Amino acid sequence: MNIFDKVVEILSPERYLRRQAARQAIKVLNSGYSNHGASKTKKSLLGWNYKGGSPDDDITDNLDILRQRSRDLYMGAPLATGALKTYRTNVVGFGLRLKAQIDAEFLGMDPEEADEWEKTAEREFALWAKDCDATRMMDFYEMQALVFLSMLMSGDVFCALPMIQRPGNPYLLKISLIEADRVCNPPEITDERVRGGIEVDQYGAPVAYYIAQKHPLDKYAMGKNKWIRVPAFGEKTGRRNILHIMEFERPGQRRGVPILAPVIETLKQLTRYSEAELMAAVISGMLTVFITSNTPETPLGESIPLEQQIDTADQNSYELGNGAIIALAPGEDVKEVNPNRPNTAFDSFVTSMSRQIGTALEIPHELLIKHFTASYSASRAALLEAWKAFRMRRTWLAAKFCQPIYEEFLIEAVARGRIKAPGFFDDPAIRMAYCGAEWHGPSQGQIDPLKEVNAAALRVKEGFSTRAREAAELTGSDFERIVRQRAREERMMREGGLTGGPTGEEVLAVPSVDNEE
Incomplete structure (x- = not known):
């Protein structure tokens, strides 16, 4: 019993009993994690702002800021740029190439027939892949790299599959990439089933996507923006109209999270620190002086000749020139400034922070900064660890982007008679047997x-x-x-x-x- 409790016991016995009863209740309630990570009494945890919400509250409502900060880091933070490009280069590289692998046994084909069918499918797919972009700017393999990079940077990306007729091209199927910002709620929509531009049914399955005709961040866009409601699947055919490329981290999640989201603050602060050290190093390479004067009301000495000055508009600017001799007035003195740069602790600090960033992004420090100085075994272990993440995301990209589009291509190719596939439209199992494929990358x-x-x-x-x-x-x-x-x-x-x-x-x-x- 402390002194305060003794005073309360004497002055107000009833209040003292209530305090003791409350203490006993806390002892009963505090068990398991309430004594540790869920404690509300430990001083080390009192300042923790841990409140969260639903996937839409935590993710969808914060995406505008997360996307723009992530893109800004990509454009101006070397570590962020290197991390995203490292992923793109290793996961996609020159593109994931199709290797048709049909189920010949189920389809009743002998190995020679299966090989011939697969070669035909790969040949036709290569023909389609050269002119599959709705904007006519990229081939299929370049689009893979852009889709993956955009997903990492913005959290997700959308692909529409329009049918466009072009001279000399036997296929109508095209791919139209839609940046994440364009899929958003129209101002007039108040339906709680629509958030982040995606309308879902009672099970959380996407029903429709609301796509802005103009990019919401386009400052030069003229006129009022309009939204188009695109059904997720065709009403009669069940054909997928929109591919939503994203990684999930929570059940019920509608929109993807930029991969840099957990390390945005760390990357920004580290970039600021690096820029400050760089500026300090540049300044230390110059002769920096302060002029002290006992007569501040009079101009300082004789400056560099007017024709040699850089900033004549600033009357408070005092400049030094190469080998210049500047006369000082009586009562003035010069003191040099040494910023002690470069900082000897800079490299070790940046290395330590980059290790943490690499851990969050699943990229070993050596690969993140492209600096291999350890032994063969250590370097190989780092590379193998990174390739666990690269292979996982390569498989994911093939399943979410490459394979669905290949299946859409086969539907058109078989319907047009360019690829013979008996029973393709009669039985989903037969169609799946024809659609088997592997996707190999670098x-x-x-x-x-x-x-x-x-x-x-x-x-x-x-x-x-x-x-x-x-x-x-x-x-x-x-x-x-x-x-x-x-x-x-x-x-x-x-x-x-x-x-x-x-x-x-x-x-x-x-x-x-x-x-x-």
Whole structure:
């Protein structure tokens, strides 16, 4: 019992009893997490503003600010720019390439027929991919990179699938990319089912999208903005009209969150710090002085000749020139200023902060700043950890963007008779069997190529992988084309009498050298 309780007990016994009863109630209530992360009494947690809301309250209502700050960081913060471009380059690179993989057994095809069908589908898809952009600015593979980068930067991106006739193009299907800001609520909409420009049904499934004809942030847009309500699916065919490309982090979420959202403040403050250090370093490279005067009412000394001055409009500007000699008036003195820059702790501090940023973005510090100084094992471990995230997002992009569009392409190609697919429109299971595909992107890259090749050969030998997959992963090449090209080259070598090169077994037997420095 403290002194205050003793005083209360003497002056007001009833109040003292109430206080003791309240203390006992708190002891009963405080159990489990209430003693730790959920405590409302610990001083270390009293200042924590932890209040949250629904996915729409926490995410949708804050997206305008998050998007604009994320884009601003991309345009002006080197670490943010590097992080997003690192993702784009490693996940998409030159584009995810189609490798048709139909279910030949279910469709009753022999391997030769299946191979021929797949080659035809890939050939037709390559024809369509060259002119699939509604704006006629990009091919399908460039659009993949833009879709992925826009999703990372803005949180999500939308794709409309209009049918546009163009001379010389046998396909009508096109892709129209819509930036996230254009999908928003019209001012007159008050229906609670519509938030963030997306109307949902009782189960939370999208019913329609409200798309602004003009970008809401376009300051030069003339006239009143108008919105178009686009149904999510066709009423008769069930065809998907809009692809919504986003990553989910909460059930019931309608809109995506920019990947930089958790580190926006850290990136901005680190950028400010870097700019301040840069400016300080620039200033320290100049002769910076202060002039002290006992007669402040009179002008300071004799300045640089008028014709050599830079800022003549500012009467309070005093300038120094190369090798200039400036006379000082009586009572004036010069004192130098040394800002002690560059700061010796700058690099270690930025490195520490970039590690935290990389952790949040799933990019190891070494890859984030493109600086590999550790051993082979450590560098490879960092690269492998990063590729877990890259592969996950590559699979996600293929499933959310590439595969749905490939299926839409096949529908038109089969309907037009350019690809023969019996039963395609009769049974959804048959259609799914025809739509099977893999999407291969750029390879991971190797720190020690010989070790990587040895590992790939062992995976193929033990049946853990195929030559086609390993060729795509290691070099981004098509194994069948490699075989055909090698057959021609070997034939040319024999005809030219150039034989006797090392065999594959001899090459693989050469030991690699670790760099463990």
